[in-house]
Amino acid sequence: MDTSAAADESFGIEVIIPEGDKTAPCCPHGPTLLFEKVAKGGEKGRRFYACSACRDRKDCNFFQWEDDKVSEARLLAREAENKAKRPPFSQKEYIKRFKKFASLQLHEKKFCEDCQMLLLSGDLSTHYSHKSKAITAAELSRPSALLRPLDNKKSNAQYLFTDRSSYFLLDTLAGLGYRKVLNVGTPRLHEMIKLRNLEQKHEPMKSLLLDIDFRYAQFYNKDEFCHYNMFNHHFFDGEASSSVLQAFLKESDGEKVVMVADPPFGGLVKPLANTFSLISQTWRKLQSSDNSDVDMPMIWIFPYFFEPRILECLPSFIMLDYQVDYDNHPLYKHGKTGRKQSPVRLFTNIFPKDIVLPKEEGYRFCSICERYVWSLNKHCAKCNVCPSKDGREWKHCSACGKCAKPSWRHCQSCGHCALPDHPCGLSQGKEGCFNCGSLKHKRKGCPLKDSHRISNHWSKAKSGNKNVSHRPLFKPKAKRKSGAARRAKKAAAQSK
Numbered sequence: 303m304d305t306s307a308a309a310d311e312s313f314g315i316e317v318i319i320p321e322g323d324k325t326a327p328c329c330p331h332g333p334t335l336l337f338e339k340v341a342k343g344g345e346k347g348r349r350f351y352a353c354s355a356c357r358d359r360k361d362c363n364f365f366q367w368e369d370d371k372v373s374e375a376r377l378l379a380r381e382a383e384n385k386a387k388r389p390p391f392s393q394k395e396y397i398k399r400f401k402k403f404a405s406l407q408l409h410e411k412k413f414c415e416d417c418q419m420l421l422l423s424g425d426l427s428t429h430y431s432h433k434s435k436a437i438t439a440a441e442l443s444r445p446s447a448l449l450r451p452l453d454n455k456k457s458n459a460q461y462l463f464t465d466r467s468s469y470f471l472l473d474t475l476a477g478l479g480y481r482k483v484l485n486v487g488t489p490r491l492h493e494m495i496k497l498r499n500l501e502q503k504h505e506p507m508k509s510l511l512l513d514i515d516f517r518y519a520q521f522y523n524k525d526e527f528c529h530y531n532m533f534n535h536h537f538f539d540g541e542a543s544s545s546v547l548q549a550f551l552k553e554s555d556g557e558k559v560v561m562v563a564d565p566p567f568g569g570l571v572k573p574l575a576n577t578f579s580l581i582s583q584t585w586r587k588l589q590s591s592d593n594s595d596v597d598m599p600m601i602w603i604f605p606y607f608f609e610p611r612i613l614e615c616l617p618s619f620i621m622l623d624y625q626v627d628y629d630n631h632p633l634y635k636h637g638k639t640g641r642k643q644s645p646v647r648l649f650t651n652i653f654p655k656d657i658v659l660p661k662e663e664g665y666r667f668c669s670i671c672e673r674y675v676w677s678l679n680k681h682c683a684k685c686n687v688c689p690s691k692d693g694r695e696w697k698h699c700s701a702c703g704k705c706a707k708p709s710w711r712h713c714q715s716c717g718h719c720a721l722p723d724h725p726c727g728l729s730q731g732k733e734g735c736f737n738c739g740s741l742k743h744k745r746k747g748c749p750l751k752d753s754h755r756i757s758n759h760w761s762k763a764k765s766g767n768k769n770v771s772h773r774p775l776f777k778p779k780a781k782r783k784s785g786a787a788r789r790a791k792k793a794a795a796q797s798k
């Protein structure tokens with residue numbers, strides 16, 4: 303069986319978030335996720351475990367049916383494989399090495415480009431035939447510029463923020479009074495915070511980086527970096543790291559904490575949302591005051607076409623118009639530059655009116671929506687929202703009773719707006735509902751869709767309180783397909 307196709311939700315594969323304390327088998331990336339194939343007619347398919355972090359079987363080929371009996375020999379072999387795939391050093395060893403490296407003379411400080419590692423004097427003989435270079439203090443303080451960005455398209459491509467986007471995020475968060483930033487998959491933001499502290503012009507901010515890229519362990523102390531998988535909330539270093547997170551989340555001396563996450567865009571929304579709500583729960587338990595129904599402030603950076611999926615899982619979140627752009631992504635550039643606009647946005651449970659988007663870049667405040675919007679996102683009096691998602695000016699269609707993309711036209715036979723060259727009459731009904739098989743609606747509109755299993759602990763995370771800036775964090779919803787193919791299809795459709 304091809305696990306890369308299996309783990310791809312586009313074929314009607316759903317992630318099942320564990321309900322009890324049933325433990326999943328582990329791959330080198332920690333506990334695997336449980337997937338279920340959903341067949342037409344809503345029948346549940348056989349469930350299987352596959353890697354949480356890798357969308358491509360080339361990167362991790364773990365596969366196990368849920369009801370498989372795994373032999374002792376197989377378990378031992380698996381454990382050996384997991385061990386073999388661990389980083390070359392433990393986090394403790396990395397910290398020791400980091401201290402040693404820091405004490406070297408400037409001319410002794412070397413970095414092996416082939417192995418992407420800082421070299422101590424004892425390593426030189428092993429790396430002598432490799433490409434290595436001397437490294438300066440400035441380079442040491444900017445690991446995200448020193449390390450070669452990972453470029454595995456499917457699982458782990460690293461796209462680094464431009465200065466524009468990093469400073470925007472930093473200044474905004476500092477301005478809102480946050481003094482601690484939990485960086486989940488945002489190594490560049492983490493280092494910017496440390497550099498900003500050195501300037502001594504601002505109130506210092508604390509920063510903790512959680513990332514699966516263990517190369518970063520070479521540059522940070524134990525309370526600054528944890529080797530972590532955000533798809534299963536797994537700390538590779540176990541208790542030692544999870545207690546670092548706990549200590550960080552405790553807001554002693556009134557230091558407000560905020561999370562910023564920039565997951566790989568191929569990632570599955572549901573497990574990410576689950577992780578973020580677990581982090582929020584941990585945070586909530588650690589707060590002394592009576593904010594039992596407040597959620598931790600968070601910013602989740604992701605492409606705009608995931609909005610429905612994200613809001614389905616985290617209904618207290620709202621998408622902002624700010625376009626995040628990246629240094630090493632040729633397409634994801636800010637609109638003003640004349641290049642293609644970035645589709646990447648901020649999803650947050652912070653009050654949108656508090657996040658001031660820069661006027662000089664073309665954002666304005668909509669006093670009706672009470673949020674900052676992109677200049678071309680004009681408020682529609684009929685819909686009573688600023689409707690644009692993609693940065694273009696949308697137009698109201700009176701037949702549909704809502705706004706649509708400028709390139710779309712109302713189609714009489716489909717009964718809704720679509721691209722002029724859409725496969726007419728085919729868009730609705732023909733494939734039927736994936737959940738119950740009816741030809742009258744799609745799964746989205748299925749009256750039975752909520753009858754599916756709802757994870758307990760997600761429902762518990764629900765709580766309503768209108769007085770705080772965050773609404774209940776997590777909401778279980780019906781199953782829906784997503785995944786690379788659907789994303790690609792959607793992205794293509796959305797960009798027209």
Ligand code: SAH
Pocket residue numbers: 355457458459460461462463486487488489490491492512513514515530531532533564565566
């Ligand atoms: N824009 C960010 C980088 C985002 S790229 C910045 O400039 O700081 C995505 C990041 O998520 C990378 O750092 C990558 O190593 C990390 N990542 C990818 N998969 C992950 C996983 N399963 N768990 C934790 N971090 C992951």
Ligand code: ZN
Pocket residue numbers: 329330331332353354355356361362363364
């Ligand atoms: Zn794996």
Ligand code: ZN
Pocket residue numbers: 668669670671672680681682686687688
């Ligand atoms: Zn508006």
Ligand code: ZN
Pocket residue numbers: 682683684685686689697698699703704705
């Ligand atoms: Zn409208």
Ligand code: ZN
Pocket residue numbers: 699700701702703706711712713717718719720
């Ligand atoms: Zn229409």
